[in-house]
Structures are given as structure tokens and as C-alpha cells.
Amino acid sequence: KAGVTQTPRYLIKTRGQQVTLSCSPISGHRSVSWYQQTPGQGLQFLFEYFSETQRNKGNFPGRFSGRQFSNSRSEMNVSTLELGDSALYLCASSLGTTPETQYFGPGTRLLVL
Amino acid sequence: TQLLEQSPQFLSIQEGENLTVYCNSSSVFSSLQWYRQEPGEGPVLLVTVVTGGEVKKLKRLTFQFGDARKDSSLHITAAQPGDTGLYLCAGENDYKLSFGAGTTVTVRA
Numbered sequence: 630k631a632g633v634t635q636t637p638r639y640l641i642k643t644r645g646q647q648v649t650l651s652c653s654p655i656s657g658h659r660s661v662s663w664y665q666q667t668p669g670q671g672l673q674f675l676f677e678y679f680s681e682t683q684r685n686k687g688n689f690p691g692r693f694s695g696r697q698f699s700n701s702r703s704e705m706n707v708s709t710l711e712l713g714d715s716a717l718y719l720c721a722s723s724l725g726t727t728p729e730t731q732y733f734g735p736g737t738r739l740l741v742l
Numbered sequence: 743t744q745l746l747e748q749s750p751q752f753l754s755i756q757e758g759e760n761l762t763v764y765c766n767s768s769s770v771f772s773s774l775q776w777y778r779q780e781p782g783e784g785p786v787l788l789v790t791v792v793t794g795g796e797v798k799k800l801k802r803l804t805f806q807f808g809d810a811r812k813d814s815s816l817h818i819t820a821a822q823p824g825d826t827g828l829y830l831c832a833g834e835n836d837y838k839l840s841f842g843a844g845t846t847v848t849v850r851a
Contacts, residue, residue, distance in 0.1 A: 633784070660837065672785075672830065672841040685838045719784050728773035728792050729834040733784030 631656065633722050633734035641740045647708040650737045654701050654722030660684075661703040662731060663695055666717040678703055679725045707739075715741045745769055746833055748842035756850050758820055763845045765831035766813040772834055774807055774814045779828040779844075788816075821849045 634653045642648050654661050662685075663675040674687040678697035695705045701722075707714055717738050721731035746767045755761055765774070773792045777785035789798050791807035791814065798805045804817040818825055826849050832839040 662839070664841075671843045672832075674838060674840070677837060679837070685836065717782075721784075723837075725837065727834070727837065728775075728790050729837045729839060730773075730775060730787060730790045731832075731839060732787060733777075735784050736782075738782070 633720060633732055635718075635720050635734040635737050637737060638735065639738045639740075641742065642710050643742050644710055644712060646710050647706065648710060648739065650705045650707075650718055650720075650739075652703045652705070652720030652722075652734060654703070654720075655732055658722035658724055658732075659701055660723045660725030660729075661697055661701065662721045662723070663703070663705050664719040664721065665689070666719055666736070667715075672719070675705070710741045712741050715739060745840040746831055746842035748829075748831060748845050750845060751843070752846050752848075754848040754850065755821055757822060761818050761821055761847065763816045763829050763831075763847070764813070765815065765842050767833060768812065769833065769835070769840075770811050772811070774811070774834065775832045775839065776805055776814070776816055777830045777832065779830060785828075785830055818847075821847075823849050823851045825849050 660679045662677040665673045677685040681697045697703045717736045719736045721733045723731045776788040779785040789805045794811045795809045796807045802819045828844045830844045832841045
């Protein structure tokens with residue numbers, strides 16, 4: 630079974646731009662979660678989508694948004710980028726049932742200049 | 743502040759020694775996961791524990807979930823350089839994982 634894939638792996642943007650990150654979950658997984666990882670804050674939960682609906686949301690500003698398609702693939706968008714948005718963005722997929730065992734992709738490294 | 747507190751933050755040991763990483767919280771979780779992450783990569787799942795008091799052994803790794811489902815520990819016996827990495831615990835409630843800050847483990851050859 631193929632693992633979780635994320636594209637692109639690396640991205641450089643400037644302040645004020647917007648960015649879209651993509652995640653393809655493991656086949657059969659219906660839940661996709663997004664996380665931001667920084668050295669200072671660790672892994673912070675952004676949001677989770679299950680069957681195209683946002684089921685959970687973390688404490689991030691509205692500039693961070695996401696969506697999930699009918700094939701369970703998900704995208705995350707960040708508008709009006711700030712320097713502090715530089716981070717590793719991780720996507721994780723799961724069956725969406727308890728226990729919520731998540732399988733992570735390799736991440737997208739975003740650098741905002 | 744993190745919902746889950748991991749200790750120690752850093753651990754450096756010699757190959758062949760044992761180590762224990764702790765994960766504590768005041769919250770009750772329906773399940774708890776442990777992950778290991780290497781630089782520039784996503785976390786890799788090691789184990790999921792569900793039942794209070796549960797102990798799981800995977801080769802040289804032993805995982806324990808506290809009776810009250812608020813804390814957990816990871817014990818590695820006879821550590822090897824390949825065990826080096828960032829160890830993360832994550833507690834689950836309502837399909838949402840909350841992560842600890844992680845323990846960076848370095849095993850010297």
C-alpha cells in the first residue's frame with residue numbers, strides 16, 4: 630500500500646503571497662489531518678477533514694483553510710503569508726475511526742521570506 | 743502550553759544502555775500513540791495503546807498506558823544508534839490528536 634504523499638516537498642514564498650499544499654492519503658483512508666510543526670511550538674493541529682467535511686479545527690487564524698475532495702485527497706491553503714508561517718506542514722491520514730491512528734506524510738517545508 | 747508534557751526534553755546515552763521517556767497529562771485520552779520522527783521527515787507511528795494499564799512490547803521497545811489513561815511511558819532496552827530520533831507522544835480525543843513537545847534521543851555508538 631502506498632503511503633501518504635505530499636506535494637510539493639519544498640516551497641519558498643514571500644510575505645503577502647498565498648500557497649496551496651496538497652496531500653494524498655493512504656488508499657481507503659477517509660480522514661485527513663493537517664499539522665504545522667515549528668521548533669518553538671512543536672506539532673500544532675490545524676484541522677481535520679472526514680468525508681469532505683471539516684470535523685475538527687485547531688486554533689489558527691482564518692488565513693489557514695483547507696478542503697477535501699471526494700477521493701479523500703486534501704488541500705491546505707494559507708493566504709497573506711507571514712514570516713511566522715515558515716514551518717514544516719504535515720498531513721496525516723487515517724480511517725477516521727477510534728482509535729485515531731494517523732499515518733503521516735513526509736511534509737512540505739515552507740519558507741516565507 | 744502543551745496538553746501533554748514529555749520528559750526529558752533531551753536524552754543522550756551510549757549504545758547498549760536503557761532509556762525511558764515519559765508522557766504526562768491532566769486529561770484523559772481514549773487512546774495514545776507514540777511516534778518517532780527523523781529530521782526532515784514526517785513522524786512514523788510506533789504504537790497505539792487504548793486500554794488503561796495496557797503494556798505493549800515491540801522488540802526492544804516497551805510502551806505502557808497509565809491506568810487512568812492520562813500518562814504513558816516508552817522504555818527502550820539496549821539502545822542502538824538506529825533508535826536516534828525525536829520521540830513524540832500524542833493523545834486522542836474525538837478523532838483529534840494532541841502532541842507533546844517531543845523527546846530528542848541520541849544514541850552514541
